[in-house]
Amino acid sequence: MNVLLICNYKPKVGGISGQVDILQKMLQTDGHTAEVFNTKAPLLQRLGLPFKLRSTGKDFDVFHIHCCSNWGFLPAVVGVSVGRRLGKRIVLTYHGGGGEKFFDRHPKLVRHYLTRTDANIVLSGFLAQVFEKHGLPFVTIPNILELDDSRFRQREMLQPNYICTRAHEPLYNIPCILRAFRKVQSIHPEATLTLVGGGSEHENLVRMAEELGLQNVTFTGRVANEDIYTYLDRADIMLSAPTVDNMPVSVLEAMNAGLLVISSKVGGVPYMVKNNNTGLLFDSDDSDALAGKMLWAVDNQTVARAIALQGHKAVSRYRWENIKEQLYKAYGLPA
Numbered sequence: 001m002n003v004l005l006i007c008n009y010k011p012k013v014g015g016i017s018g019q020v021d022i023l024q025k026m027l028q029t030d031g032h033t034a035e036v037f038n039t040k041a042p043l044l045q046r047l048g049l050p051f052k053l054r055s056t057g058k059d060f061d062v063f064h065i066h067c068c069s070n071w072g073f074l075p076a077v078v079g080v081s082v083g084r085r086l087g088k089r090i091v092l093t094y095h096g097g098g099g100e101k102f103f104d105r106h107p108k109l110v111r112h113y114l115t116r117t118d119a120n121i122v123l124s125g126f127l128a129q130v131f132e133k134h135g136l137p138f139v140t141i142p143n144i145l146e147l148d149d150s151r152f153r154q155r156e157m158l159q160p161n162y163i164c165t166r167a168h169e170p171l172y173n174i175p176c177i178l179r180a181f182r183k184v185q186s187i188h189p190e191a192t193l194t195l196v197g198g199g200s201e202h203e204n205l206v207r208m209a210e211e212l213g214l215q216n217v218t219f220t221g222r223v224a225n226e227d228i229y230t231y232l233d234r235a236d237i238m239l240s241a242p243t244v245d246n247m248p249v250s251v252l253e254a255m256n257a258g259l260l261v262i263s264s265k266v267g268g269v270p271y272m273v274k275n276n277n278t279g280l281l282f283d284s285d286d287s288d289a290l291a292g293k294m295l296w297a298v299d300n301q302t303v304a305r306a307i308a309l310q311g312h313k314a315v316s317r318y319r320w321e322n323i324k325e326q327l328y329k330a331y332g333l334p335a
Contacts, residue, residue, distance in 0.1 A: 001333055002033040004057055006079040007066035008040040012224045014167075014249055016066050016095050021225070022144045023064075026320045035060075039075045046074065053082045062089045062331050065117075068096030073109075080113045091330050093121040093141075097171075097244040097267035100130045107134060119330040123247040124268030141326045145252045145318040151229045152312060153258045155236050158305060160184065160191035160298050163235035163259070165228060165250045166242065168199030173264070175208060176241040176287045182212045183291035188298065191216065196231050198222040232257040237297055243284050245269055255279070256315045260308040262293045278311040 005024055010017045020036060027034035037056055039049055057063060065079035076092060083090040092114065103110050111134065114120055120138040122128050131138040162181065166172040174195065181193045193214070195205065198221050209217045223231065228250075232238070238254035240263040247268045254261050261279035263269050273279035280297065282289040297304040316322070328334065 001062065001331065002060040003027055003062045003064055003331065004035055004037050004060040005064050005066065006037045006039060006053070006075045008072060008075060009036050009038040010040065012226075013222075014225060014228075016068065016072075018225055018249060019095075019143055020066055022146055022320075026144065026324070030324070033060075039078055049074075049078045050082050053078055054086065057082060057086055057088065060088065062091060064331075065090065065092040067092065067094060069098040069102035072096060073102070073113075076113045080116050084116055089332055090117040091119045091121065092117045093123070094127060094131075095123065095246060097126070097242070097246040099127050099246070100133075103130055103134050110134065111136070118332070121327075121330060124271040126268035126271060127246060139326065139330060141323060141330070142318055143247050143249055143252070144320055144323055145249065145256060145315055147256060147315065147319050151233075151257050153233060154309065154312075155258060155305060158236045158260060158297055158301060158308070160188045160237075160294070161194075161235045162192065162237050162239050162294065163194045163196065163231060163254075164239045164241075165196040165223075165231070165254070166240055166248070167197045168195070168202040168205055170201060171242055171244050172199075173241045173243050173285060174201065174205050176264075176285055176290060177239050178205065178208055178212060178214065178217075179287035180239075180241075180290035180294060181217070182214060183288070184294045185214060185216075187295060189215070192218070192235075194218045194220065194231060194235060196220045196223050196228065228253060229257055232259060235259060237262060237294065239290070239294070240264065240269075241285070241290060242266055242269075247272060251279075252315050252318055255308075255311040258308060258312050260297055260304055261311055262290065262297065264290075273311070274314075277307065278314045279307065 024034040063083040067076040238259040245267040264284040265281035275281040
């Protein structure tokens with residue numbers, strides 16, 4: 001089977017592009033043809049995308065569109081329009097935690113395109129509720145995680161060595177983490193914080209860390225996907241504080257590596273992380289609550305390490321072999 005993966009693609013990053021990379025690899029390993037059609041382009045070049053896709057897509061059986069909100073919906077507009085004209089099987093995966101607001105603002109646009117697909121995939125129960133609210137058909141299939149047992153390290157002690165691997169963009173709310181770390185460092189001056197990634201807020205975050213007088217804070221800048229586990233291995237506790245989210249692979253990667261995950265309970269995160277079972281959750285933008293969880297993890301070693309181990313075990317459901325049967329059914333293929 002020939003599958004064309006349509007998305008706003010950027011190589012060697014996480015998010016949608018990272019998932020597309022993994023999916024392409026897994027499909028090719030199973031003997032299928034899988035190529036990426038990139039809808040990310042300057043404004044004027046976007047006008048030519050339908051013509052380019054019509055030429056490229058004629059030799060493919062399945063258009064698998066990966067989209068999200070706002071300009072991230074462009075792959076759906078282009079992919080569905082061209083796919084219908086070419087008579088292709090159209091499968092659409094909706095990513096991102098901003099779906100609820102986007103659907104409410106643009107219900108006619110969303111319904112026009114998401115009722116013209118052969119299958120819509122949502123990644124979590126959070127977006128399933130959004131699709132149900134708008135009467136849209138869907139099947140829930142989670143993100144794929146490349147699991148490698150060699151990436152796992154069980155910590156004998158959870159040291160106050162914290163890491164965040166979220167992009168430095170407003171919705172990931174890194175300032176909340178910096179404020180919480182200041183409280184933690186007042187009690188554990190040896191505590192460390194590694195911020196992996198970059199983005200539009202990077203310089204502001206560096207300045208904020210200096211203004212707060214924080215010590216032992218490392219800004220790594222952007223890191224290639226294949227190097228993420230190197231940084232995770234040096235830490236013990238992963239922090240994530242987004243105000244909006246769906247199904248962050250960065251959280252799954254941390255759980256896979258054996259870290260204890262502490263995250264804000266927004267969007268699809270509570271469907272991934274069970275509080276006090278596979279991780280710790282706190283209310284969005286509550287730096288005091290986050291600091292409390294960070295300190296609790298260090299002060300309650302036995303329970304915290306048990307939660308981290310449960311988190312590691314929970315990621316097995318995201319293996320390709322546990323997902324592909326559902327995905328192939330959406331493609332119209334036998335597993």
